[in-house]
Amino acid sequence: MSSFGLSHLDALESEAVHIFREVAGEFERPVILFSGGKDSIVMLYLALKAFAPAPVPFSLLHVDTGHNFPEVLDYRDRVVTAHGLRLHVASVQDYIDRGVLRERADGTRNPLQTLPLTEKIQSERFDAVFGGGRRDEEKARAKERVFSLRDEFSQWDPRRQRPELWNLYNGRHAPGEHVRVFPLSNWTELDVWQYIAREGIELPEIYYAHHREVFARGGMWLTAGEWGGPRAGETVEKRQVRYRTVGDMSCTGAVDSDADTIEKVIAEIAASRLTERGATRADDKLSEAAMEDRKREGYF
Amino acid sequence: MSTTIDTLRFATAGSVDDGKSTLVGRLLHDSKSVLADQLEAVEHASRNRGQDAPDLALLTDGLRAEREQGITIDVAYRYFATPRRRFILADTPGHVQYTRNMVTGASTAELAIILVDARNGVVEQTRRHAAVAGLLRVPHVVLAVNKMDLVGYEEQVFERIVEDFAGHAAELGLPGFTPIPVSALVGDNVVERSAHMDWYLGPSLLEFLEEVPVGVEAADAPARFPVQYVIRDGEARYCAGQLVSGALRVGDRVTVHPSGETSQITGIDVLGSAQDVAYAPQSISVRLADQRDVSRGDMITAGVAVPALTREVRAAVCHLADRPLRVGDRVLVRHTTRTVKAIVQDLGGATELTANDLGRIVLRTAEPLAVDDYGVSRRTGAFIVIDPADGATLTAGMVEL
Numbered sequence: 001m002s003s004f005g006l007s008h009l010d011a012l013e014s015e016a017v018h019i020f021r022e023v024a025g026e027f028e029r030p031v032i033l034f035s036g037g038k039d040s041i042v043m044l045y046l047a048l049k050a051f052a053p054a055p056v057p058f059s060l061l062h063v064d065t066g067h068n069f070p071e072v073l074d075y076r077d078r079v080v081t082a083h084g085l086r087l088h089v090a091s092v093q094d095y096i097d098r099g100v101l102r103e104r105a106d107g108t109r110n111p112l113q114t115l116p117l118t119e120k121i122q123s124e125r126f127d128a129v130f131g132g133g134r135r136d137e138e139k140a141r142a143k144e145r146v147f148s149l150r151d152e153f154s155q156w157d158p159r160r161q162r163p164e165l166w167n168l169y170n171g172r173h174a175p176g177e178h179v180r181v182f183p184l185s186n187w188t189e190l191d192v193w194q195y196i197a198r199e200g201i202e203l204p205e206i207y208y209a210h211h212r213e214v215f216a217r218g219g220m221w222l223t224a225g226e227w228g229g230p231r232a233g234e235t236v237e238k239r240q241v242r243y244r245t246v247g248d249m250s251c252t253g254a255v256d257s258d259a260d261t262i263e264k265v266i267a268e269i270a271a272s273r274l275t276e277r278g279a280t281r282a283d284d285k286l287s288e289a290a291m292e293d294r295k296r297e298g299y300f
Numbered sequence: 301m302s303t304t305i306d307t308l309r310f311a312t313a314g315s316v317d318d319g320k321s322t323l324v325g326r327l328l329h330d331s332k333s334v335l336a337d338q339l340e341a342v343e344h345a346s347r348n349r350g351q352d353a354p355d356l357a358l359l360t361d362g363l364r365a366e367r368e369q370g371i372t373i374d375v376a377y378r379y380f381a382t383p384r385r386r387f388i389l390a391d392t393p394g395h396v397q398y399t400r401n402m403v404t405g406a407s408t409a410e411l412a413i414i415l416v417d418a419r420n421g422v423v424e425q426t427r428r429h430a431a432v433a434g435l436l437r438v439p440h441v442v443l444a445v446n447k448m449d450l451v452g453y454e455e456q457v458f459e460r461i462v463e464d465f466a467g468h469a470a471e472l473g474l475p476g477f478t479p480i481p482v483s484a485l486v487g488d489n490v491v492e493r494s495a496h497m498d499w500y501l502g503p504s505l506l507e508f509l510e511e512v513p514v515g516v517e518a519a520d521a522p523a524r525f526p527v528q529y530v531i532r533d534g535e536a537r538y539c540a541g542q543l544v545s546g547a548l549r550v551g552d553r554v555t556v557h558p559s560g561e562t563s564q565i566t567g568i569d570v571l572g573s574a575q576d577v578a579y580a581p582q583s584i585s586v587r588l589a590d591q592r593d594v595s596r597g598d599m600i601t602a603g604v605a606v607p608a609l610t611r612e613v614r615a616a617v618c619h620l621a622d623r624p625l626r627v628g629d630r631v632l633v634r635h636t637t638r639t640v641k642a643i644v645q646d647l648g649g650a651t652e653l654t655a656n657d658l659g660r661i662v663l664r665t666a667e668p669l670a671v672d673d674y675g676v677s678r679r680t681g682a683f684i685v686i687d688p689a690d691g692a693t694l695t696a697g698m699v700e701l
Contacts (some may be wrong), residue, residue, distance in 0.1 A: 172691025
């Protein structure tokens, strides 16, 4: 289709805004998954643009693993206050305290997020759930629709996806079912950063190079903390690092970096020979189909 | 780093074992779009399967069942860039449901690569792919004749296939196509020009993808603005939506469909900045002179070329679902931002359409739709048919006026 000289960022922005407005027009109770990571921050920014000067007609949902970076929680709370948003929290720690979920041997809580997320969607009767997933992230995500139907157990069945044609998104669903919506489907990691730079969007500080106490595990730099690191034999050292993704502290690794400005971050990513998840996510290294399996069960 | 670089959306289609996954893998690999950890994962998986060389097809087969069965099931989207252009590739599999998958991929594509095996030439599925590209009005088609290494890089083999395909293309109403001889396995003419085929003087596949003009829609295309949502701010009402064709200016006289009421644009906002003019495909909001009762599903148009307001929609269709579509079925039709009830009145003489059928339809709708001919405007000429019982997407339609 014609682009009349629209830059690729303008085209991606327009497409994402179109998706937000489609959901506002077709659903009763949409919610934005908000982790405080850069993709969810860009999502919220786009939603604010899509409905200005009126407020965003959605609330936010944070699935809290209990292993949060303090800088990210602080950021979350400031954003919620600044825009007068309503924040829902689904707490993994709650489920562990109640004995519904059990801590895993490896200490990571990423796979434990699925149940609190699913039950919150059911109890709040959310019918559209925005996620910041991008198709360039991972092979199973490359097959994801913009509107992705989930059953009442939040399960994703790749063989039963609806064909998605033109920009005609089909959001019809039965009571109890919901639709996961991915407005950043066609964005790459580099697009997200270029957009953050262009729009001057503030991010949590941990995305930029800083000095931090870390230790090595599984080929990544993890932050020492109450969540369970370091173990015996793992030594803590101070390094200059930054985070390329933000998730559960126990399985999100930092990368060695001196990129302390957005321009340096963009230059670093453009030259990187590793994917974002390959460099920073321990949980995706488990198997060839780790993400697919989590998605089937209702993960983000 | 330029941010004004343009984007080509393209789709690939091939029959079983034409080597399409290998071609896509080669395109990604040789354009240096595959990162070290991805390649490492492919090498690891290839070794597990007892293969010596990395199997580039594994780069694109993302689902467990695909790797287990060695086939591609679903449309996958890939993103890569060269210094000259960004690419969004819809990789459409040639196995199960290949017509449905190609229709999906082609619906947003500006170029389609149709792949044939040089040893087999044009087969039934190739004709099907060409028909879909024609039906979906994909502006550019590349015929990639693959596995040239297995036919001794013979020019005559290539020429015979091109001639054969040209005959079908003319019959199917394909405006034209660009043939390229390649070997995805070896890498001939995918990114680098081949040293084995000095008789071929054209560009490599990637060179062609980098050069083909995009944004072919005419600048004077009719203005079409389907209203998605009405933003209320105090007394003010803003009609929000994506301009899907043409341009709108402050001061333009506009018509709201289906009511037919007219008004004037008094303000245009392009995501936070007031503008005098907006172009497709910008997402915008507009204010009208009189606070008319405009709502989601209405379409605002400007200029003399108005859409056809009709309750009898005639269209070419591709049936996508496993359950058939029958004459007399009660369905929902989703056109732009409007969803209306409809009855299937005629299926081009057939009693039913089954999965992957291409055909014709006449729908009687409960309320009028403002439609354009799909050949004139893809976004306002396209619709989907939905099963009201469970919301399944049944059929893709392209309006014929």
